[in-house]
Amino acid sequence: MCVNKMNVIMVHGGVETSCAPDYIKTLKDSALAGYSALGRGPLDAAEEAVRVLEDCPLFNAGYGSVLNRDGEVEMDASVMEGSTGKFGAVAAICRVDHPVSVARRVLEDTPHVLLAGIGATKFARSKGFPKINCISPDMLEAWQKATEAMSRGLLPKASLFTGLTEEKGLVSCDTVGCVVSHAGHTAAASSTGGSFLKLPGRIGDTPSLGGGIFASGRCAVVCTGLGEAFMETLTAAYVDSLLALGLHPREAAKKAIIRLNEKRGSPGGILVADSQNRYGAAHNTKSFPVVVIYQGRLVEDFSPSRITGHI
Numbered sequence: 001m002c003v004n005k006m007n008v009i010m011v012h013g014g015v016e017t018s019c020a021p022d023y024i025k026t027l028k029d030s031a032l033a034g035y036s037a038l039g040r041g042p043l044d045a046a047e048e049a050v051r052v053l054e055d056c057p058l059f060n061a062g063y064g065s066v067l068n069r070d071g072e073v074e075m076d077a078s079v080m081e082g083s084t085g086k087f088g089a090v091a092a093i094c095r096v097d098h099p100v101s102v103a104r105r106v107l108e109d110t111p112h113v114l115l116a117g118i119g120a121t122k123f124a125r126s127k128g129f130p131k132i133n134c135i136s137p138d139m140l141e142a143w144q145k146a147t148e149a150m151s152r153g154l155l156p157k158a159s160l161f162t163g164l165t166e167e168k169g170l171v172s173c174d175t176v177g178c179v180v181s182h183a184g185h186t187a188a189a190s191s192t193g194g195s196f197l198k199l200p201g202r203i204g205d206t207p208s209l210g211g212g213i214f215a216s217g218r219c220a221v222v223c224t225g226l227g228e229a230f231m232e233t234l235t236a237a238y239v240d241s242l243l244a245l246g247l248h249p250r251e252a253a254k255k256a257i258i259r260l261n262e263k264r265g266s267p268g269g270i271l272v273a274d275s276q277n278r279y280g281a282a283h284n285t286k287s288f289p290v291v292v293i294y295q296g297r298l299v300e301d302f303s304p305s306r307i308t309g310h311i
Contacts, residue, residue, distance in 0.1 A: 006295065063097060064134070
């Protein structure tokens, strides 16, 4: 395959996610899958990268997503193409293995930008997506322990993002996402199971245009963390506005995290890649694993900027 070497692919596994070898290996596999699809276009690359993470139960997306209070998996996903401004998303979709691909079909096959709930699930079936059980054994066990604790009036000792404790090496993870820049064009994709024990029907920032995802002729942005905070502050769109003022993606990501902290005191992480093949990432959490492919090669020493301070 011959691909223009001027490209960037960034993928993340969520804030507070382990940087253990199996997590990093899957993120590298995700980025490489995106690079393999780059010849078809940046949106294809972003979608393929996220599909890999949706298949892996280590991440809170697709199979292995967190359960809501009723013990069900409801997922959100979105894709956006910077050159056209086209956006497609699904929210509170159930029993599909690749919500990000359903979001892509919303973009391409409907006059709408967002389908939710049973309507999104029916649309997926009409497009040939089979009925899949997305509940992994670990997530079911976590939900059972948490609901049992709550029945005794106790707060569950588990991650908001996944419901997992650090027992047996299980650690928290959150929304997954990818940004791509290729030959001057950008794209973004994101997918999540949402927050652990959320109210049924709760929708986070992943399908929120300008909140958790954005792409334009300038850049592509994906966010992860407490979705409500990103939605209320339109953080992804804010990052784009900073690049319009001339900031480097790295500085824009840092400034956006500082702003998020000031306005909402919220944990979060941000990826940014611009049309000039510059890139950056920032977070204010314990960990935020990110893998980067730059000009066709894995960047082995990349580390997102960590913003310290009270949250």
